[in-house]
Amino acid sequence: MATTAAPQPKTNRIGLTVLDYRGGKTTLCAGCGHNAISERIIDAFYEMGIAPERVVKMSGIGCSSKSPAYFMGRSHSFNSVHGRMPSVTTGAVLANAKIIALGVSGDGDTASIGIGQFMHLMRRNLPMIYIIEDNGVYGLTKGQFSATADLGSKLKTGVINDLPPIDTCALAIMLGATFVGRSFSGDKRQLHTMLKAALAHRGTVMLDVISPCTTFNDHEGSTKSYKFVKDHEEPLHDLNFVPHFNEIDVDYDPGTCLNVTMHDGSSLHLRKLEEDYDPTNKTEAVKRVMQAHDAEEVLTGVLYLNTTAPNFIDMINMTDQPLATLPESVTRPSRAVLDECMEALR
Amino acid sequence: MATTEFAVHGAEPGAVREPVVNDFSIQVATVNGSGSQSANTVLLRTIFQMGIPVSGKNMFPSNIAGLPTWYTIRASKKGYIARKKEIDFLVAMNPETAREDTMSLASGAAVLYDEPLKLNELRSDVTFYAVPYDKICAAVCSESKLRKLVKNMIYVGVMAQLLRLDMAEVEKALRKQFAKKVKAADLNWNAAKAGYDYAASSLTKADPFTVERMDKTAGMIIIDGNAAAALGCMFAGVTVVTWYPITPSSSLVETLIDYMKEYRVGDDGKATFAIVQAEDELAAIGMVLGAGWAGARSMTATAGPGISLMAEFAGLGYYVEIPGVIWDIQRVGPSTGLPTRTAQGDIEFVAKLSHGDTRHPMLLPCSVAECFSMASDAFDLTEQLQTPVFVMSDLDLGMNNWMSEPFQYPDKPQNRGKVLTAEELQRAGGFARYKDVDGDGIGYRTLPGTDHPQAAWFARGSGHNETSGYSERPDDYANNMDRLAHKFETARTLVPKPEMVRNDGNEVGIIAYGTSHHAVVETLDQLQGEYGVKADYLRLRAYPFTSETHDFVAAHKRIYMIDQNRDAQMLQLLKLDIAIEEIGKLRSVRHYNGLPIDARSITDDIITQEGK
Incomplete structure (x- = not known):
């Protein structure tokens, strides 16, 4: 009698299946770009073999900020207040620097109410991944412009936006984030690769x-519609990512390809589509991002990457064990120390 | 402009006066930024070292340099350390306020003044001593730019001679003040000696105020409330501190930084803490909650305007049930308000801080010793109750120097609350974050990073059920709110109990909290000694009110609640908490002019309301 083993589900390097990275059923609209991003997050964490228990999913308020409920149900999650996810994440990472923080925000949550905390988060280069699910519009309150809406873009109601957009990538690069990218929820391969590379970086990864x-914003006259972005997307490079636990078996021509070794030993290969673009040059990166606005291009790719700047945790020089679980013997100085302090006050 | 109200008790002009030993107040009126703080501290310390109970209060402007500032030192053989309303000895160093300061004194007071001001022409019922500061300065200090600073130490010398202070103690206090700055200490010491010599040779003692050695301060320390709180937090085991500078709370965290760098860095040079200056108070409280959620002992320190900004997050902390300690060093508000003046102005606001139904426990330290001990109480309570806990200090406590018995080492181990480990989860087969398993309204939580597939829960401000799942069901919301209310009832049994002075048969009860305590202690003596009114006293140490407070109200015919705010804020909270038929017993004594409360004002108010 022949025995056939039941087909085993495919597992990643820590023995989990992709189902272990799933979350609750989405309540967002059918076709919402955010759902595609959730899928890419699931794939990236699964493929990188990150234990979901090590991850915290952080968000503010808005459609985007609801989405952490729809992926990685085995991870702790914190849906905080509007525009203030950066501070809550900062506190959590200080308390336990071993956790992997993934923040999901929106364009309103980041560029309007949350612009202050966003900017200071970028300055600190806190190790975390910060994703802006950017649709240029307030969804949950039914279709008002956000601060990333392009000049001249049109609301469903016909209202024209007459204020210039805030470019969150340009800001992030200027302020100190060390991995800044722009992508498109419809560009499956690029986003997927960029997310895996983000997981290999220790510093602030800001992905718009x-x-x-x-x-509310997928019509003619919108600059954040599927059609507009597909027609105007200008990728800077083709991305290829080789995780640290795989062998690199492809040769890349250094003339046409930039190879970057990430913090965890993984490799990111950027095959140039634009001859002169150097993602390690801060000033040129900002310049190119601003040029894209004038040319009505949706410039995508890794806009800026710096693997040498110290992150916030390095700067604080904390002890290796998470502060959250330090025992009393470490956090409460001795009686002798109190005596010494009292003596100095006599 | 003067910080003294018109004094009412004074000697008749020309009357022969008995010596007044170890019972007087000195007010030094100067200009801020002139370096007078060192001189005043030396004066305070000298009296302290001679064993006399003493207190010092700085009444300063919100300004870096050039505006009037007053420092009062009170020596009291009976141990009263509240502000004394009457000024007995004025040191008038500020030409701008010298006349008004002099005119506001009661007759019988004494004035030390800079000779060219000619204050002695103003009135004949106070004792005047003229000091030619510039002349004395020039003799002891060759560098003209240092003279302004040295000038202050001359009045220390003059006062030492007039009050009969021991110059050896002056030198000891002065050298402690300047610590390792030997050159500065020498220069200042010469100035003090020159002042002393001048007084000895040129002034004739004509006031009754003197100091004689006592033994009431042996072994005691001098510290301000913010530094005491900082020490308390370090010994409580704080690990994450976030803050935004704001008067009068900044020195709490700045002192904490110094202490932590000294005592909380391991042998490997690595810190067992993180202190972050945030971009604003919104971020500071957000970081506190993020860290508390992730399991750290986290805190921030702020004042009224910062509290206002923290309102939204405070509600989230209450509703998501996250620990975090917030020190509110209260000042006069709103906006800029009087940032350098004291008040108990945030009581009602903090008790219910945020939108929706919220209640927050508050601890109410009255002394530097309680600033220290309540730090541990606050961290234990916040983790036990899984809710933000506020410690309501004030500028008077936080920024002034107070003498104290040395602090007691925390006698209880840290209480980290109901936190499930991966092993416990495995044994229990999972958990429901917001389920009231123990009947105290407090659920179990897990920390992010707990290595178990069932450890995760979803922290959200949105409506949620027992398993932290999103829910808009009416029964889920109401049940959760009821459990939170029940948890607050549990808090009543866990917060520090009030302290009481009670005798059978007294009709009058006084309730006070925080820094009002020191004035009330004196008021009790005044009421009985001067008016024959015997009163009982309860000092609140926390909100919510405990059963002792309810019993105290029930046991008295008239209750006087002492509030350092206009709107009788603690009285309003108490009203909500007691039986309707008890409310009529409540009477209010309020003090809200920015100055620390004094006993005489309370006594006068109570006596008026008693119809005596």
Whole structure:
């Protein structure tokens, strides 16, 4: 009698299946770009073999900020207050620097109410991944412009935006984030690769992902619609990522390809589509991002990458064990110390 | 402009006066930024070293240099350390306020003044001593730019001679003040000696105020409340501190930084803490909650305007049930308000800080010793109750120097609350974050990073059920709110109990909290000694009110609640908490002019309301 083993589900390097990275059923609109981003997050964490228990999913308020409920249900999650996810994440990472923080925000949550905390987070280069699910519009309150809406873009109601957009990538680069990218929820391969590379970086990863709102901002005249972004996307490079636990078996021509060794030993290969673009040059990166606005291009790719700047945790020089679980014997100085302090006050 | 109200008790002009030993107040009126703080501290310390109970209060402007500032030192053989309303000895160093300061004194007071000001022409019922500061300065200090600073130490010398202070103690206090700056100490010591010599040779003692050695301060320390709180937090085991500078709380964290660098860095040079200056108070409280959620003992320190900004997050902390300690060093508000003046102005606001239904426990330290001990109480309570806990200090306590018995080492181990480990989860087969398993309203939590597939829960401000799942069901919301209310009832049994002075048969009860305590202690003596009114006293140490407070109200016919705010804030909270038929017993004594409360004002108010 022949025995056939039941087909085993595919597992990653820590023995988990992709199902272990799933979350609750989405309540966002059908076709929402945010759902595609959730899928890419699931794939990236699964493929990188990150234990979901080591991850915290952080968010503010808005459609985007609801999405952490829809992926990685085995991770702790904190849906905080509007525009203030950066501070809550900062506190959590200080308390336990071993956790992997993934923040999901929106363009309103980041560029309007949250712009202050966003900017200071970038300055600190706190180790975390910060994703903006950017649709240029407030969805949950039914279709008002956000601060990333492009000049001249049109609301469903016909209202024209007459204020210039805040470019979150340009800000992030200027202020100190060390991995800044822009992508598109419809560009599956690029976003997927960029997320895996983000997991290999120790510092602030800021990804602005254009994520069309099918309900309020996917019409003619919108610059954040699927059609507009598809027609205007200008990738800077083709990305290829080889995780640290795989062998690199492809040769890349250094003339046409930039190879970057990430913090965890993984390799990111950027095959140039634009001859002169150097993602390690801060000033040129900002310049190119601003040029894209004038040219009505949606410039995507890794806009800026710096693997040598110290992150916030390095700067604080904390002890290796998470502060959260330090025992009393470490956090309460001795009686002799109190006596010494009292003596100095006599 | 003067910080003294018109004094009411004074000697008749020309009357022969008995010596007044170890019972007087000195007010030094100067200009801020002139370096007078060192001189005043030396004066305070000298009296302290001679064994006399003493207190010092700095009444300063919100300004870096050039505006009037007053420092009062009170020596009291009976141990009263509240502000004394009457000034007995004025040291008038500020030409701008010298006249008004002099005119506001009661007759019988004494004035030390800079000779060219000619204050002695103003009135004849106070004792005047003229000092030619510039002349004396020039003799002891060759560098003209240092003279302004040295000038202050001359009045220390003059006062030492007039009050009969021991110059050896002056030198000891002065050298402690300047610590390792030997050159500065020498220069200042010469100035003090020159002042002393001048007084000895040129002034004739004509006031009754003197100091004689006592033994009431042996072994005691001098510290301000913010430094005491900082020490308390370090010994409580704080690990994450976030802050935004704001008067009068900044020195709490700045002192904490110094202490932590000294005592909380391991042998490997690595810190067992993180201190972050945030971009604003919104971020400071956000970081506190993020760290508390992740399991750290986290805190921030702020004042009224910062509290206002923290309102939204405070509600989230209450509702998501996250620990975090917030020190509110209260000042006069709103906005800039009077940032350098004291008040108990945030009581009602903090008790219910945020939108929706919220209640927050508050601890109410009255002394530097309680600033120290309540730090541990606050961290234990916040983790036990899984809710933000506020410690309500004030500028008077936080920024002034107070003498104290040395602090007691925390006698209880840290209480980290109901936190499930991966092993416990495995045994229990999972958990429901917001389920009231123990009947105290407090659920179990897990920390991010707990290595178990069932450890995760979803922290959210949105409506949630027992398993932290999103829910808009009416019964889920109401049940959760009821459990939170029940948890607050549990808090009543866990917060520090009030302290009481009670005798059978007294009709009058006084309730006070925080720094009002020191004035009330004196008021009790005044009421009985001067008016024959015997009163009982309860000092609140926390909110919510405990059963002792309810019993105290029930046991008295008239209750006087002492508030350092206009709107009788603690009285309003108490009203909500007691039976309707008890409310009529409540009477209010309020003090809200920015100055620390004094006993005489309380006594006068109570006596008026008693119809005596």
